[in-house]
Amino acid sequence: MALKVFNTLGRKLEEFVPLNPPNVGVYVCGPTVYGHSHLGHAKSYVSFDAILRWLRYSGYNVRYIQNITDVGHMTENDEDAGEDKIIAEARRRGLHPAAVAESFTRSYFEDMDALSVLRPDISPRASGHIPEQIECARKLLEKGHAYEVNGSVYFDVSSFWKYGRLSGRSVEDMEAGARVEVNPEKRHPADFALWKRAEPGHIMRWPSPWGEGFPGWHLECSVMSQKYIGDTLDIHGGGIENQFPHHECEIAQGECTTGQPFCRYWLHNNMVTLNGQKMGKSLGNSVFLKDLFHTTEPLRDRDGNVLVEKSFEPAVIRHFILTSHYRAPLDFSNEALKAAEAGSYKLRDAVRELSRAARRAAQGPKVQGSQGPSTDAPRPLGPSAPRPLAAAPNATALEQCVASATSDAVRTALADISRRFSDAMNEDFNTAAAVATVFDFARQAGAWIRDGAPAGDLLAADTLMQALVGDVLGLRWQDTLGGAAAEAERNALIQILVDLRNDARKAKNFALSDQVRTRLATLGIELKDGPTGTTW
RNA sequence: GGUGGCGUGCCCGAGUGGACUAAGGGAGCGGAUUGCAAAUCCGCGAUUCAUGGGUUCGAAUCCCAUCGCCACCUCCA
Numbered sequence: 001m002a003l004k005v006f007n008t009l010g011r012k013l014e015e016f017v018p019l020n021p022p023n024v025g026v027y028v029c030g031p032t033v034y035g036h037s038h039l040g041h042a043k044s045y046v047s048f049d050a051i052l053r054w055l056r057y058s059g060y061n062v063r064y065i066q067n068i069t070d071v072g073h074m075t076e077n078d079e080d081a082g083e084d085k086i087i088a089e090a091r092r093r094g095l096h097p098a099a100v101a102e103s104f105t106r107s108y109f110e111d112m113d114a115l116s117v118l119r120p121d122i123s124p125r126a127s128g129h130i131p132e133q134i135e136c137a138r139k140l141l142e143k144g145h146a147y148e149v150n151g152s153v154y155f156d157v158s159s160f161w162k163y164g165r166l167s168g169r170s171v172e173d174m175e176a177g178a179r180v181e182v183n184p185e186k187r188h189p190a191d192f193a194l195w196k197r198a199e200p201g202h203i204m205r206w207p208s209p210w211g212e213g214f215p216g217w218h219l220e221c222s223v224m225s226q227k228y229i230g231d232t233l234d235i236h237g238g239g240i241e242n243q244f245p246h247h248e249c250e251i252a253q254g255e256c257t258t259g260q261p262f263c264r265y266w267l268h269n270n271m272v273t274l275n276g277q278k279m280g281k282s283l284g285n286s287v288f289l290k291d292l293f294h295t296t297e298p299l300r301d302r303d304g305n306v307l308v309e310k311s312f313e314p315a316v317i318r319h320f321i322l323t324s325h326y327r328a329p330l331d332f333s334n335e336a337l338k339a340a341e342a343g344s345y346k347l348r349d350a351v352r353e354l355s356r357a358a359r360r361a362a363q364g365p366k367v368q369g370s371q372g373p374s375t376d377a378p379r380p381l382g383p384s385a386p387r388p389l390a391a392a393p394n395a396t397a398l399e400q401c402v403a404s405a406t407s408d409a410v411r412t413a414l415a416d417i418s419r420r421f422s423d424a425m426n427e428d429f430n431t432a433a434a435v436a437t438v439f440d441f442a443r444q445a446g447a448w449i450r451d452g453a454p455a456g457d458l459l460a461a462d463t464l465m466q467a468l469v470g471d472v473l474g475l476r477w478q479d480t481l482g483g484a485a486a487e488a489e490r491n492a493l494i495q496i497l498v499d500l501r502n503d504a505r506k507a508k509n510f511a512l513s514d515q516v517r518t519r520l521a522t523l524g525i526e527l528k529d530g531p532t533g534t535t536w
Numbered sequence: 537g538g539u540g541g542c543g544u545g546c547c548c549g550a551g552u553g554g555a556c557u558a559a560g561g562g563a564g565c566g567g568a569u570u571g572c573a574a575a576u577c578c579g580c581g582a583u584u585c586a587u588g589g590g591u592u593c594g595a596a597u598c599c600c601a602u603c604g605c606c607a608c609c610u611c612c613a
Binding site for chain 2: 011037041073074085217240273276319325329331335349424430433439446
C-alpha cells in the first residue's frame with residue numbers, strides 16, 4: 001500500500017510522491033528557545049519523529065531540517081509593537097540573549113533525546129543565517145514583492161495572489177477582522193516584516209542595506225529550508241496554530257523568491273489540552289517536560305490544583321502521544337497518563353520477555369539475527385549518539401526476517417502483523433492503530449513463548465518486534481536497573497536477606513542463617529554482625 | 537463577529553458510506569493459574585457513535601439544524 005498523507009494544501013489525503021525519489025526533503029518548524037520545552041513540544045516533535053522514522057523505514061533517503069529560532073520572534077500584539085522573546089527573557093535573567101538561546105537550545109535537545117526523538121540532520125539557527133535572510137529580502141524588493149519604509153522591509157501581500165490559500169482565508173477577510181491597530185508603515189494590514197529596523201538599545205542587531213536591524217520571524221524558515229533542501233520542499237511540518245500567518249508567509253517568501261512551488265505537502269499537528277483545557281503560559285497550567293520526567297511531588301497549576309500527581313518516564317509520554325493521531329488534539333490528564341503508563345509497561349515487559357525467550361531458545365547470550373537494539377540496554381541517548389541511519393532496518397530487511405520464521409503459522413502471523421502495522425502507518429501515519437497492532441503482536445508472542453515455539457520463530461518475532469516497537473515507534477523504556485537506582489535497589493535487596501537471616505538467627509535456625517552469609521560472601525558481600533546490627 | 541476543526545463505552549483513544557456483530561490501552565467484573573498475592577492467560581462489557589431531522593438499498597462515516605468544545609483571525613508546538 002502506498003503512503004498517503006493529509007495535505008493541508010487541499011485538505012485531503014493524497015498519495016505521497018516526492019519530487020526526486022528516493023530523496024525526501026523535510027522541514028519542521030523548530031522551537032523558539034526562550035524557555036524549557038513543555039507537553040506541546042513533546043506532542044509536536046514526537047509526532048514528527050514517528051513520521052520521519054516511518055519515511056526512513058519505508059526506504060526514503062530523508063534529509064530532515066529543523067530550525068532553532070533564536071532571534072526575531074516577537075511577543076504579543078502586533079509583531080511590530082512587541083518585543084523579541086529571547087531578549088525579553090535575557091533581560092529577566094540578566095544574561096546576554098545569545099546565552100539564553102544557547103541554554104534553552106541545550107535544554108530542548110536534552111528533553112527530545114529523552115523522548116527518543118531523533119535529532120534533525122541539520123539544526124540551523126536563525127542568527128547564523130542573517131546574510132541569507134538579507135539576500136532574500138533584497139531579492140523580494142528587487143522583484144517588487146516588498147517595499148522599504150524607514151529601514152524596515154515589508155512583504156506586500158497584494159503582490160502574491162496565492163496568499164491565504166494554505167489557511168483558506170482571503171486578504172479581504174483579514175482586513176475586516178483586524179483587531180489590532182495597524183502599523184502605519186504598512187500599506188496593508190496583512191503585510192508582514194521581512195526586516196525590522198533596530199531601535200536604539202535593541203541588542204540583537206545586524207548591518208543591512210537598510211541600516212541596522214534584525215530579520216522578521218517568518219523569513220528564517222523560508223530561507224533555511226530552501227538553503228538546505230532546495231527551492232521545493234517535499235514536506236513541511238509544524239503546529240496547526242502556525243498555519244496562519246507563519247506558514248502562509250513562508251510560502252509567499254519562498255515562492256516569490258524562486259518562482260517555484262515552495263512545498264508539496266504541508267503536515268500540521270494538533271494541540272494538547274490539559275484536563276480538557278488549553279495549556280498556556282497565560283493560564284498558568286503549563287507542564288514542562290523536565291518537571292514531568294523528574295518531579296518527586298505533584299505538579300500544580302498557578303492556583304494550586306494538581307495537574308499531574310507524579311513523574312512519568314519519557315517513554316510513557318511518548319507512548320501516550322503515539323496512541324492518538326497527530327492531527328487530533330490530545331488531552332493530557334493524570335488519569336490518562338496513569339493508564340498509558342500501565343499499558344506501556346505491559347508492552348515493555350512483553351517485548352523484553354520475547355527478547356529473553358528468543359535468546360534462551362537460541363542458547364546463547366549473543367544471537368545473530370537479533371541485531372535490533374535491545375530494549376534491555378537502551379543505547380545511550382545523548383548529543384553525540386543519534387541512531388546511525390544506515391543501520392536502521394527497513395521494510396525489505398523485515399520481510400526477510402518474517403520469512404525466516406520456522407513454522408508456517410508464525411510466519412503467517414508475523415506477515416499479518418507487519419502488514420497491519422504498515423497499512424496503519426501508510427494511512428497518514430496512524431500511530432494509534434500501529435500501537436494497537438503491536439499490542440496484539442505482544443499477546444500472540446506470549447502464546448508462542450508458552451507453547452515452546454522453535455528458536456527460528458522466536459528470533460524472527462523478536463527481530464520484528466524490536467524493529468516495530470524500538471525503531472519505528474521509538475519506544476525505549478528506561479532500564480529498571482541502572483545507575484543510582486540500581487545501586488539503591490541492590491542495597492535494598494541485600495537488606496531483605498539480612499533481615500531474613502536475622503529472623504533465622506533469632507529462631508536459632510543457624511543452618512539457614514549461615515547459608516545466607518556464605519552465599520552472599522561468594523558474591524563478594526561480607527556480612528558483619530555488630531552490636532547495633534548487621535552491616536556489609 | 538469571521539474562518540477551520542472536533543464531539544465514539546467509566547477514562548484515554550482508533551475507525552470517515554457496506555468485512556462495524558465499532559480497534560487497542562486503562563479501569564471493572566467473571567473464570568483459569570496461585571499456599572496467599574502479583575504477573576500471565578481466557579471471557580464479559582458501546583444494539584450504539586453529542587442531540588434532532590434528512591439523503592441512501594445501507595451512515596459513527598454524507599447533508600442540514602441545535603448544543604458543547606478546540607484552533608486560527610495577536611505570540612505560542
